[in-house]
Amino acid sequence: MSNIPGELRYTKSHEWVRKNNDGTLTVGISDHAQELLGDLVFVDVPDVGSTFDQGEDCAVIESVKAASDVYSPVTGEVTAVNEDLADTPEVINSDPYNDGWIFTLKPSEASEFDGLMSADEYSAHVEAEEH
């Protein structure tokens, strides 16, 4: 069973979202997602300052097995990206919820964050997908 921290929000497409004190949101992919992908070898992060709609593809993650899009969990502007992923994409495998963060966003619609899944809802979603 994969690790699903209770304090985070999640999307159906397996991103996690953490709300920071300054109002920005940090985004990564869940432990379940990294397990499915296997060893990661490249991460193509978005440009700082670019804007995305909720659900728009904004990053690409490639593992030995497959390429996978990362979707913006909410509408907003990218404020920072994890530059370390260029050299060490495997930190997403080893530490998906901390060092494996992908980018931060400044959301433009507060309500979109509130609509994201809780850990319990995401857990049920993962279970449903597996069966």
Add this chain to the structure above:
Amino acid sequence: MGQRTPLYDVHVNLKAKMVDFGGWDMPINYGSQIEEHHQVRKDAGMFDVSHMVVVDLTGDKVREFLRYLLANNVDRLKDQGKALYSCMLNEKGGVIDDLITYYMTETWFRMVVNAATREKDLAWINKQAESYGVDVKVRDDLAMIAVQGPTARDKVHAVLGSKSQALEDIGVFFMREIGDMAVARTGYTGEDGYEIMLPVADVVTFWEQLLQAGVKPCGLGARDTLRLEAGMNLYGTDMDEETSPLESGLGWTIAWEPAGRDFIGRKPLEQQREQGSSNKLVGLLLDGKGVLRNHQKVVVDGLEAGEITSGSFSPTLGKAIAFARVPKSTGESCKVDMRGKLMDVKVVKPPFVRQGKACI
């Protein structure tokens, strides 16, 4: 539920991720495919390849039979135990399977064929064998482990103890029998090592002994990136019944001489050789970011002209590599359509890596 090798429970206990592979439940990795890959390049890893099919062919006319059955010439097998890689072709010159044949005695040759092609291979071999009076016996009583890497032989020798003396001077691409075990210095990784056939009843103990000796278990994921780096084709992906060896980078496995040897598929192959086959299989190397994938389209001179047959990430090079079937005229570079973007790639001659070192 798929078929299981005698090592199935061992894999599950080692926390392998099991996947369906041609009807078999096989380990794809035991944690990290990339670590397993490096383990084989730098030290020693082992693969359960018990799903592969060992076939013993016996009879007075077995050599004559194989001379006709295979595109490579078994008359190249002059020393006992010597192995030969060959394609087995259909009447159109397409590849039914690729396989290894071992010369055991003048009335006994052993063949190892792919698991996914088991039924059609056996049907074909049996059909052709009839008129030669050759007996075809499938050795499902044998399991097989491949131990590969620069320290693989030393570690196997340590496990075998005094019995390993028989292996000290074994040549590359030779097999030796040690009791009811057959040890071949062959493999599918580009590293030194052995492929070991042994009774099903003994394989779990032998695997545990290899583990104790420091040989790490490796899954089919690492096996695939290792063989791709080593420039070795995968049947069903890089060639099949619709493609000839000449279009599959396997021209070197066809024995044209002596011209009088008739083998199945010879005529259409000769025709193709005279007219020049329209396609060739080449290696591709991507310097930028991203991973080349099977079935991505290859663009030459602005035209969609070919396709990647096997693409992946090379852990040794840290770059994406691939085999692609492209027009014969393709030069030193081309483009690949990667998720809608045309990326420049170099055309190279495989292998990409041999014995731990980059060769491109």
